[in-house]
Amino acid sequence: SGVSATWQLLEQLRVPTLLATGEADLYAPPPLQAMVAERLPDGEVTTFREVGHAAYWEVPELFNATVLAFLDRHRGRD
Secondary structure, three states: OOOOOOHHHHHHOOOOEEEEEEOOOOOOOHHHHHHHHHHOOOEEEEEEOOOOOOHHHHOHHHHHHHHHHHHHHHOOOO
């Protein structure tokens, strides 16, 4: 019923995409995020030091600042 993510679909994504991970993330580790970002036309990976899977909870100030900076860089882009 739903659409599965494939490499081909990722390569067609036309919006800036931030992939955020912690260097100790066991569910979505940095090498996996880097592999996904390579397929995104406008993908960016941020890796938080000494953080696991829940950067938004473990380092909320840093996470929020990172996301807001990403949004500011891409504000008003077509």
